[in-house]
Every structure is written in C-alpha cells, then in structure tokens.
Amino acid sequence: MIKITQKKYVVYQVFTRLFGNTNTTNKPWGTIEENGVGKFNDFTEKALKEIKDLGISHIWYTGVPHHAVINDYTEYGISNDDPDVVKGRAGSPYAVKDYYNVNPDLAVNVSKRLQEFEALILRTHQAGMKVIIDIVPNHVARDYKSISKPKGVKDFGEDDNTKISYDKDNNFYYIQNEIFKVPEWRNGYSPLGNEEYFLKDNKFKEEPAKWTGNGSRLAQPDMNDWYETVKVNYGVSPEGNKHFEVLPEGYENEDFKSHFEFWKDKDIPDSWIKFRDIALYWLDKGVDGFRYDMAEMVPVEFWSYMNSSIKMKNPEAFLLAEVYNPSLYRDYIKKGKMDYLYDKVQLYDTIKHIMQGHGKTDNIPPILEYLKDIEHHMLHFLENHDEQRISSSEFAGNADKGMPAMVVSATSSTAPTMIYFGQEVGEDGSENAGFGLPTRTSIFDYIGVPAHQRWINNAQFDGGQLTNEERNLRDFYKRLLNFTISSSALVGEYQDIHLYNRENTEGYYDKVLSFVRWSVDEKLIIVSNFDDTNAFEFDLKIPSSLIQKWELITGEYTFEDQLYKQFKSVLKVQNEIGMVDIKLKPLESFILKLK
Structure with missing residues (x-):
C-alpha cells in the first residue's frame, strides 16, 4: 500500500438548491x-x-454553474429556457448554459448572484473547508449562451463552421441538412407534467441539428437520451480519429509540470482551451477543485492538458472524476492527472449487494487487492446524486444497513470518503418531485428533503426535529468521520485478515468483514457485521505475518473500540498467532485500537 503523509479527506456533497429549502x-x-x-x-x-x-x-456544491431552468429571469438579461429541452422544472445541473456565472435560483439578489457565491466561498474557507464545484466537459446545454463571459471569450459554437459535420476546432458535431426535433414523448410523459407553458410547443429551433450529449447522432434523439444537451467536440472525428498530439510512451510516469510543458507548443483543439479557461476562471474566484462529470467520454489527452494547467496554478487543487470503466482507471489517473475517481463499479456495487442481502463480504478483499497500486485515488461513497438513497425501498430500505458499509467504505483505504447531504440522517428519497422516479433525491425539480429539513430545524441547523433514530445515525457518522480524519493508521498500511478467518475461524461468516490498518503510532483491527438479524461471536485470528509486522511478543494486549468506547477486548498472542474475542451485534462495527 502507498504510504501517505497527509490525513484522509472527507467530501460532503450537497445539492446546493435543496440544502436550505425549508x-x-x-x-x-x-x-x-x-x-x-x-x-x-x-x-x-x-x-x-x-x-x-x-x-x-x-x-462539493453541486449545481452551481448556471444551467437551464424553467423560471423567468429576463429582467436580468437571461433568456428563457424551453421546457422541451429541459429536464424537470428546475433543470439538470449538467446542462450548463453559462459557465461564467451561477444558477440564478440560488441567489437572493439575482443581479448579484456571482457575488453571493463568492461570499459563500469565503465563508466556507473561514469555516475551515475547501470548495469543489462541477465542470461538465462532455456536454453543454442545448441553448448555451453566456452573458457573463469575460472580454475576448467566445461562446461554445460561436465560431463553428456549421456547414460541415466536423472540424477539429468546431465545438460541436453537426448533422447536415437536418433540423433538430424534440424527442417523441412516451409512457404518459410530458415536459412540466400536464401544465401548459408559453414555450412548451414540442419544438426547439436548432439548424443544423447537433449531436446529443450522450453521443446520439440522430436529429431527433430518444426521450431517454441526454436530449437537453449537445456533445462537445474535442478534436476526435466521427470515425474516432484524433486530431491532436498523443502523449509519448512513458508519460504516465511524468508529473504535471512535464505534462504542462508538453502541451505548451502544441496545436490544441478549441474546446480544450475553452474548458481550461473556465477552470482557471473559477480558481481565480477561490474554488479549490472540481468534480468532472462523465470524464471517460472525453479523451484522456485533454485531461492531461486541463489538469496540468490547473495544477500549475494550484498544485493542491482537488480533481475528482466520474469514470466507470475499470480498464481506464490507471490511464485517467496517470496520464490524465486525476487525483480521484469514483470507486463505483467495483467497491460500491459490491457493498450495495451485500447491504441488500445477496452479496458476500468475500468479494471485497480481491477488489482492494486489484486496486492496491491506485487505492489512494479511488474515492469511496455509498450515496451521491445519481444513486439511490440507502433508506429507499429499492436499495436497503433501512439507513442502519449503511452503518457497517460506511465503516468499511471509510476505513479500508487511504482514499477520500464522500457522503451525500441527508445520508447522515437517513433521508429516503421517496418524494415524487416530477421528472424521474423516487428513491433518488430529485436533481431536476424544486423539492424539499424531509429528513434533512428536520435537521435544519427552521434554519437553526441543530437537528431539533430529528427522530431519535435519525439523531443516533448522525451521531454515528460524526464519530466515524471525525475518527477517519484524525487517524494516522488510515493513511498507513492495510492487510486483509478476512479470508484468513474464513478458512480458520469457527463462527466467522460471509456477512462479516475484517482487516487491519496501522502506522508507527496506531494499530487498528476493524471488523463489521453486515447481517441485520444475526449476532456473531468468534475468536478473530490475527496471522503470524501481522504479529511479526507489529512486532508483538507473547502476551496480552488490550484493544478499545474507537466509535463508542464501550467495547474492549484482549488480543492474546501465543506462538506468533493472535486471537481476539469478538461479540458483534447485528449491523455493529468495531474500530479496535491497541492501547
């Protein structure tokens, strides 16, 4: 495992539009x-x-850049958005309309919306936290138009040659001799529900039609396509040919400074420059990092260019990317200079299956082993805006089932941990907001978040309306997360002891997981029970290889749980084998620290 000197990071993803709504x-x-x-x-x-x-x-303030919304802000010079190409009433945060300003919905004084966000950046810094916002390089809103761009900046598509389907420096791909057609709505769906609206006419003027954000080349995309967006061209032809330099062999081992130098004298596609300038603009505003939507849909060479430019300005910038193909992980980290990627397809999906009762903990150690060389770069989470709420009926149906999963997610590697606002109080996402289905808190409509609102308690932010169960859950998250950011062991070494105990320990089942973490001054044994009905008692065995690494001699050693300080056990070492008596209640976890 990579040795890290820093402490673990914990990211709080908050959907900005929903957080303060009472x-x-x-x-x-x-x-x-x-x-x-x-x-x-x-x-x-x-x-x-x-x-x-x-x-x-x-x-991570989600939904900050100005995206298409169904609200009239024309008195501020903002054009109305057409509901035929907007998802929901509040709009998708991933259909950005103006990268040089912020969502007007979020401002008390719309004319000073940017200043209000700048003030929030300052307050966040003064509170001791850093600020992340979204950048969505793969696509922009169908009707992108910046009214706030700095002098000399051109809009996406402003200088495109629309008479040809593709050019390296066009920002979009064009479907010649065809006009855009609104999707054919099915299954009773209609934009804004059944409400009439003056721009709702099943038409949107776009000629020639552009490719849709998810890559659809149809002039009339399907209603399940990302029809509200258009795909950005990065100098890759429709046939897949790259019209830019590729990184020389071995550059995955070079640092960001070398990557920055490589691109300085190269002919760069126009879209690359536009997004680099957007990122640098927000860094100048005090933003500390970015979460990149669907990063794998954009060439890795662009990320080398983009991220090295960012790191030259702020070497500590936090760069998080949505990449779902494990075969691309190492390229996007090493060549693309990403700091962190979602660990969804492997760890999250596996833990979710276990939480739902049809997966085995035996599947977790091989994942951690496979990612060992890049484990620090694989951000762990159990919820985000795209995923179902743990408490939802289609996920686990019970927030408590997230407790052992959260311990494993937060302590099994040096990687950052992320939680989604409301997760810490068991929000279940059951509201029917309009666009989309419940189980995920809506990112498309104006809605309240009930469990979270009980914590807000009429803007007192004291949890005054929480139930006892919700209050206890938040206390668990607070104890766990604060331990992770203060623990030296969690940025130190890791060793699996689960598979060893599966073979050698009576009463140790595939709903339990155990591993150890340690540093020079802290030694931890972590054990979690994912079973929601059965308690387990067993003598957890510590293999001789670990006893030797910890330099323990024959004798007894006291370990105390760090979450609630209510459980202690003794590690008995004899013949270089250790045994710890463990009594686990359903859904209980221990972080046992050597005293």
Whole structure:
C-alpha cells in the first residue's frame, strides 16, 4: 500500500438548491414559488460549522454553474429556457448554459448572484473547508449562451463552421441538412407534467441539428437520451480519429509540470482551451477543485492538458472524476492527472449487494487487492446524486444497513470518503418531485428533503426535529468521520485478515468483514457485521505475518473500540498467532485500537 503523509479527506456533497429549502409542500412539478428553493445564503456560519464538525474537509456544491431552468429571469438579461429541452422544472445541473456565472435560483439578489457565491466561498474557507464545484466537459446545454463571459471569450459554437459535420476546432458535431426535433414523448410523459407553458410547443429551433450529449447522432434523439444537451467536440472525428498530439510512451510516469510543458507548443483543439479557461476562471474566484462529470467520454489527452494547467496554478487543487470503466482507471489517473475517481463499479456495487442481502463480504478483499497500486485515488461513497438513497425501498430500505458499509467504505483505504447531504440522517428519497422516479433525491425539480429539513430545524441547523433514530445515525457518522480524519493508521498500511478467518475461524461468516490498518503510532483491527438479524461471536485470528509486522511478543494486549468506547477486548498472542474475542451485534462495527 502507498504510504501517505497527509490525513484522509472527507467530501460532503450537497445539492446546493435543496440544502436550505425549508418548504415542505413537495407538489409534483411544483414551481419555485410553490415548493421553494435553497439559496447560497442558507449556508450560514452556523450551518457550515455543523458541516465541518461532522468531520468534513471539502464541500462539493453541486449545481452551481448556471444551467437551464424553467423560471423567468429576463429582467436580468437571461433568456428563457424551453421546457422541451429541459429536464424537470428546475433543470439538470449538467446542462450548463453559462459557465461564467451561477444558477440564478440560488441567489437572493439575482443581479448579484456571482457575488453571493463568492461570499459563500469565503465563508466556507473561514469555516475551515475547501470548495469543489462541477465542470461538465462532455456536454453543454442545448441553448448555451453566456452573458457573463469575460472580454475576448467566445461562446461554445460561436465560431463553428456549421456547414460541415466536423472540424477539429468546431465545438460541436453537426448533422447536415437536418433540423433538430424534440424527442417523441412516451409512457404518459410530458415536459412540466400536464401544465401548459408559453414555450412548451414540442419544438426547439436548432439548424443544423447537433449531436446529443450522450453521443446520439440522430436529429431527433430518444426521450431517454441526454436530449437537453449537445456533445462537445474535442478534436476526435466521427470515425474516432484524433486530431491532436498523443502523449509519448512513458508519460504516465511524468508529473504535471512535464505534462504542462508538453502541451505548451502544441496545436490544441478549441474546446480544450475553452474548458481550461473556465477552470482557471473559477480558481481565480477561490474554488479549490472540481468534480468532472462523465470524464471517460472525453479523451484522456485533454485531461492531461486541463489538469496540468490547473495544477500549475494550484498544485493542491482537488480533481475528482466520474469514470466507470475499470480498464481506464490507471490511464485517467496517470496520464490524465486525476487525483480521484469514483470507486463505483467495483467497491460500491459490491457493498450495495451485500447491504441488500445477496452479496458476500468475500468479494471485497480481491477488489482492494486489484486496486492496491491506485487505492489512494479511488474515492469511496455509498450515496451521491445519481444513486439511490440507502433508506429507499429499492436499495436497503433501512439507513442502519449503511452503518457497517460506511465503516468499511471509510476505513479500508487511504482514499477520500464522500457522503451525500441527508445520508447522515437517513433521508429516503421517496418524494415524487416530477421528472424521474423516487428513491433518488430529485436533481431536476424544486423539492424539499424531509429528513434533512428536520435537521435544519427552521434554519437553526441543530437537528431539533430529528427522530431519535435519525439523531443516533448522525451521531454515528460524526464519530466515524471525525475518527477517519484524525487517524494516522488510515493513511498507513492495510492487510486483509478476512479470508484468513474464513478458512480458520469457527463462527466467522460471509456477512462479516475484517482487516487491519496501522502506522508507527496506531494499530487498528476493524471488523463489521453486515447481517441485520444475526449476532456473531468468534475468536478473530490475527496471522503470524501481522504479529511479526507489529512486532508483538507473547502476551496480552488490550484493544478499545474507537466509535463508542464501550467495547474492549484482549488480543492474546501465543506462538506468533493472535486471537481476539469478538461479540458483534447485528449491523455493529468495531474500530479496535491497541492501547
């Protein structure tokens, strides 16, 4: 395992529009007036302090760049958005309309919306946390138009030659001799539900039609395509030919400074420059990092160019990417200079199956072994805006089932941990907001988040309306996350002892997981029970290889749980084999520290 000197990071993903909303109406397809909306100003000093005290180092403010919304802001010079190419009433945060400003919904004073966000950046820094926002390089809103861009900056597509399907420096791909057609709506779906709206006419002017964000080359995309967006061209022809330099062999071993130097004298596609300039603009505003949507749909060479430019300006920038193909992980980390990737397809999916009762903990150690060389770069999570809430009926149906999973997710590697706002109080995502289905808190509509609102307690941010179960769950998250950011062992060494105990320990089952973490001054035995009905008692065995590494001699050693300080056990070492008596209740975990 890679040795790291820093402490672990914990990212709090918050859907900015929803965080401070105290309106509980929750009408499907409700307007901003009916259902309410959160504001930048809702993140008060008190709110930020409570987030920080949860054990958070970074806040990812999701949905900040100005994206298409169904709301009239024409008095501020903002054009109305057409509901035929907007998902939901509040719009997708991944259909960005103006990268040089912020979502007007989030401002108390729309004319000063950028200043309000800048003030939030400052408050977040003063609270001791860093700021992450989204950049979505693969696609932009169908009707992208920046009214806030700096002098000399051109809009996406502004200089495109629309008479040809492709050119290296065109920002978009064009479908010649065809006009865009709105998708054919099926299964009773209609934009904005059944409500009439003056721009809702099943038409959107775009000639020639452009490729859709997910790569559809049809002038009339399917309703399940990313029809509200258009795909950005990075100098890759429709046939897949790259019209830019590729990184020389061995450059995966070079640092970001070498990557930056490599691109300085190269002919760069125009889209690369536009997104680099966007990133540098936000760094100048005080943003500390970015989460990149669907990064694997953009060439890795662009990321080398983009991320090396960012790191030259801020070497500590936090760069997190959505990449779902494990065969691409190492390229995007080493060549693309990403700091962190989602560990979804392997760890998250496996843990989810275990939580649902049809997976085995035996499958976790091989994943950690496969990722050993890049484990520090694989961010762990159990919820985010794309995934079902743990408490939802289609995931686990019970927030407590996330407790052992969270211990494993947060302590099994040196990688950052991420939680999604409301996860810490068991939010279940059961509201029917309009676009999309429940189980995921809607990112497309104006809605309230009930369990989270009980924690807000009318903007007091003190949990005053939480149930006892919700309060206890948040206490668990607070204890766990604060331990992870203070533990030297969790940025140290790892060794699996699960498979050893599966072979050698009576009463140790495939719903239990155990491993050890250690540093020079801290030694931990971590054991979790994923079973929600059965308690387990066994003598956990510590193999001789670990006894030797820990330099333990024959005798007895006391270990104390670090979560609740209520369980102690004794490690008995004899003949270089250790045994620890473990009594685990359903869904219980211990982080046992050598005293």
